[in-house]
Amino acid sequence: MxxxxxxxxxxxxxxxxxxxxxxxxxxxxxxxxxxxxxxxxxxxxxxxxxxxxxxxxxxxxxxxxxxxxxxxxxxxxxxxxxxxxxxxxxxxxxxxxxxxxxxxxxxxxxxxxxxxxxxxxxxxxxxxxxxxxxxxxxxxxxxxxxxxxxxxxxxxxxxxxxxxxxxxxxxxxxxxxxxxxxxxxxxxxxxxxxxxxPSVTQYRSKKALLGRASKGAAKSLLGKVYVYEKRWPEAEAKLNEVINVDKDYSLEPQFLDLFWPSTENGKESIFEIQYAGGVKEGNSYVRFAAPNTASLISTAGFGYVTPTEDYTNLFETTNGFPVTSTFVSRVAAGSAYRYTFTHQSADPAFDPSKPYSNRDPRLAWTVWYENTPYISEFQARTGQSGVNYLQQYANENGHNTVKYIIGKLDLTAGDSPGNMILIRYADVLLLYAETLIELNRNTEAAAYINSVRQRPSVAMPTLQTLETVQNRTIIADQQAMRKFLREERYRELAFEWGHLYMDQIRWDVFADEIVKYWTAKKYGGSNPALGSFDKRHYLWxxxxxxxxxxxxxxxxxxx
CATH class of the missing domain: 1.25.40.390 (Serine Threonine Protein Phosphatase 5, Tetratricopeptide repeat)
Structure with a gap:
C-alpha cells in the first residue's frame, strides 16, 4: 500500500x-x-x-x-x-x-x-x-x-x-x-x-492491502462523528463495537513505534495516510517541522511546530504530581530566543534544575528539548552517533516536535517515508471515555483513560492513584473528569493530525484558552493582550x- x-x-x-x-x-x-x-x-x-x-x-x-x-x-x-x-x-x-x-x-x-x-x-x-x-x-x-x-x-x-x-x-x-x-x-x-x-485482520494477513480503509476505520470515524455532534448514545454504541465487540485493535506497547516507518500500520493503527518516501512520493511535514539543524536530519528543518512551556506543563511527574513553570526572561540569540523559566512541583523527587526529568514519558516522545533522553532512542533507531539537540535549533522557544521526525533523510522535498496517522486506537479509547463521561458513567470512563496512561512504555499513575497523590476528587466529579480527559487528549495526541486544535474548537474552549494565553508582552515579547476572540472565527x-x-x-x- x-x-x-x-x-x-x-x-x-x-x-x-x-x-x-x-x-x-x-x-x-x-x-x-x-x-x-x-x-x-x-x-x-x-x-x-x-x-x-x-x-x-x-x-x-x-x-x-x-x-x-x-x-x-x-x-x-x-x-x-x-x-x-x-x-x-x-x-x-x-x-x-x-x-x-x-x-x-x-x-x-x-x-x-x-x-x-x-x-x-x-x-x-x-x-x-x-x-x-x-x-x-x-x-x-x-x-x-x-x-x-x-x-x-x-x-x-x-x-x-x-x-x-x-x-x-x-x-x-x-x-x-x-x-x-x-x-x-x-x-x-x-x-x-x-x-x-473487511476487517483489518484480513488486511494484516494480506500485507499488500494493509493501510486501506477497513471496517474498523469506518466504525471509528462514525463514532467520532457522533462525538463531534454530541450524539452520545449513538457514539457509545458505535465506539463500544470497535473496542469491546470487534476487538481488532490494541495499544502499541512502545509509544514511539507509532511514529516510526518500520513499525507503522501496527495493531494500534486504524487509518493512516501512506507514504513511500522519495521525491514527491513522501510527506513534507518532517522538513517543515524538524529542528533547524542538519545534525538530526540531513537538511535543516524549518521548526514550524514549537511546543510551548504551557504545553510541557501538562505532563506530570512520573509519581503523578503536577509541574508548573514561571517565566523569568528571554534573550535574543540570532533568529531565535532563549527563555528562562523556574519550575515547581510538590513531588519530593522533582529536581528544579532538571525540570524535564522524571516526567510522563510521552513528554520526551512529543517534544524536543535540550538534553532530552529521546536523543539516545533517536540514535539507536537511526544508527547515528554524536547527535545532539541544542536550544538554538528551534526557531523560537527552544522546543520542537518529536513526532514523525525520523532521522537522516534527503529532505529536499516532500520525501519522508513516514505515514501520517489520522485515527488510532488511543484516540478511540479517549473518545469513548469522553462519551461515558457525558453519559455520567465516570467510573467506566476512568478505566479507558487509565488504559491509555498505562501503556507499558508510559506507565503513568491511574486516576485513582492521582486522587490520592493530589488529594483531590476526580472520578466522582463530572467537571473534573471532563478537564482531565481533555488534558489526556492533549498529552496523547498533540501534533499528529490537528487533534488539539479541533478538540478545542468543538469543546468551545478555544476562545477562552487563547485569550488567557495571549497576555500583554507574553514571555517578554512586545505583543498587546489579545483581550477577546470572536468565536465566528471557529470556522475558517x-x-x-x-x-x-x-x-x-x-x-x-x-x-
Whole structure:
C-alpha cells in the first residue's frame, strides 16, 4: 500500500481533469492515443482498483494535507509568532493565506470527494466485471474516503457544497449545503461502508492491502462523528463495537513505534495516510517541522511546530504530581530566543534544575528539548552517533516536535517515508471515555483513560492513584473528569493530525484558552493582550479563490 497509485491511474486522472499539476510527459507521449473516457474505462476490477488508488493518492499530495498537523500551532500549545500557518497568534485564519491555509485544504479535500464520486458513480453498473468481494471493498473504501473528506470540510468550514456524483463543469457552480445535511450524508455513507469493508485482520494477513480503509476505520470515524455532534448514545454504541465487540485493535506497547516507518500500520493503527518516501512520493511535514539543524536530519528543518512551556506543563511527574513553570526572561540569540523559566512541583523527587526529568514519558516522545533522553532512542533507531539537540535549533522557544521526525533523510522535498496517522486506537479509547463521561458513567470512563496512561512504555499513575497523590476528587466529579480527559487528549495526541486544535474548537474552549494565553508582552515579547476572540472565527473562511470561481459560495461571518 505504500506506493498506492499506479501509472495507469495517473493517466486516468489526467484524462478526466483531476490532476491540476499535470502528468509525466514521457509517459503520456508514449501512451497510445485512443478513446479512453470515464464511460468506457470503468469495466474491470483492475480499473476500479486503480481508480480507488487515485483517491488515496489525493490524500498524499505534497505540501497539502500532510501539513494538517500544524493546525495545532493555532492553540496556546505550540507556535511563537512565526506566522507560517495563518494568523495563529490570535487564532484567525485569513481569507487569502494561499497554499498554507484555507485554499489548500479546501481544494485537497474536494479532490478526494471528486475522485470518490467517480468510483461510486460507476461501480454498481451492470456491465462491470468484478467479484462481489472486490466490489464491496472498493465501494466501501470510496465511501469511507469521501466521508473522511466531508468530516474535515464541515468541521473546518461549516456549510459546504454536498457533491455526491460526478458533475459537469457548469454543475460545479453550486451553493453550500447546511452542515447538518452534509453530516447526515456522512453518517449514511459510513453506515454503508462498515457493512462493505473487511476487517483489518484480513488486511494484516494480506500485507499488500494493509493501510486501506477497513471496517474498523469506518466504525471509528462514525463514532467520532457522533462525538463531534454530541450524539452520545449513538457514539457509545458505535465506539463500544470497535473496542469491546470487534476487538481488532490494541495499544502499541512502545509509544514511539507509532511514529516510526518500520513499525507503522501496527495493531494500534486504524487509518493512516501512506507514504513511500522519495521525491514527491513522501510527506513534507518532517522538513517543515524538524529542528533547524542538519545534525538530526540531513537538511535543516524549518521548526514550524514549537511546543510551548504551557504545553510541557501538562505532563506530570512520573509519581503523578503536577509541574508548573514561571517565566523569568528571554534573550535574543540570532533568529531565535532563549527563555528562562523556574519550575515547581510538590513531588519530593522533582529536581528544579532538571525540570524535564522524571516526567510522563510521552513528554520526551512529543517534544524536543535540550538534553532530552529521546536523543539516545533517536540514535539507536537511526544508527547515528554524536547527535545532539541544542536550544538554538528551534526557531523560537527552544522546543520542537518529536513526532514523525525520523532521522537522516534527503529532505529536499516532500520525501519522508513516514505515514501520517489520522485515527488510532488511543484516540478511540479517549473518545469513548469522553462519551461515558457525558453519559455520567465516570467510573467506566476512568478505566479507558487509565488504559491509555498505562501503556507499558508510559506507565503513568491511574486516576485513582492521582486522587490520592493530589488529594483531590476526580472520578466522582463530572467537571473534573471532563478537564482531565481533555488534558489526556492533549498529552496523547498533540501534533499528529490537528487533534488539539479541533478538540478545542468543538469543546468551545478555544476562545477562552487563547485569550488567557495571549497576555500583554507574553514571555517578554512586545505583543498587546489579545483581550477577546470572536468565536465566528471557529470556522475558517471560504477561500477567496473558490468564491471568485463560484459566485454562489457565500462567505462565513467575520471575514
Amino acid at each position: 505504500k506506493k498506492i497509485l499506479s501509472r495507469f491511474t495517473w493517466l486516468l486522472c489526467c484524462l478526466i481533469g483531476l490532476v491540476p499539476t499535470g502528468c509525466k510527459r514521457d509517459f503520456l507521449s508514449s501512451y497510445p492515443k485512443n478513446n479512453l473516457t470515464a464511460t468506457n474505462y470503468y469495466k474491470t476490477e483492475d480499473d476500479f482498483t486503480s481508480a480507488v488508488n487515485g483517491i488515496y493518492d489525493a490524500l498524499q499530495a505534497d505540501r497539502e494535507l500532510s501539513f494538517f498537523p500544524m493546525a495545532d500551532i493555532a492553540t496556546p500549545f505550540a507556535g511563537f509568532g512565526d506566522n507560517r500557518f495563518g494568523q495563529y497568534d490570535n487564532g484567525i485564519f485569513g481569507v487569502t493565506d494561499g497554499w498554507v491555509m484555507a485554499q489548500t485544504f479546501w481544494v485537497a479535500w474536494y479532490r478526494v470527494v471528486f475522485r470518490a464520486n467517480l468510483v461510486l458513480d460507476h461501480i454498481d453498473n451492470k456491465e462491470v466485471t468484478i467479484s462481489t468481494a472486490a466490489h464491496d471493498r472498493l465501494k466501501g473504501e470510496a465511501l469511507f474516503l469521501r466521508s473522511l473528506a466531508y468530516f474535515y470540510l464541515t468541521n473546518l468550514y461549516g456549510d459546504v457544497p454536498l457533491i455526491t456524483r460526478e458533475l459537469k463543469y457548469e454543475e460545479l457552480l453550486t451553493p453550500r449545503n447546511k452542515k447538518a445535511e452534509v453530516v447526515a450524508a456522512i453518517i449514511a455513507d459510513l453506515k454503508t461502508a462498515e457493512t462493505l469493508l 473562511p471560504i477561500p477567496a479563490e473558490e468564491r471568485n470561481k463560484n459566485p454562489q459560495l457565500t462567505q462565513n461571518p467575520g471575514y
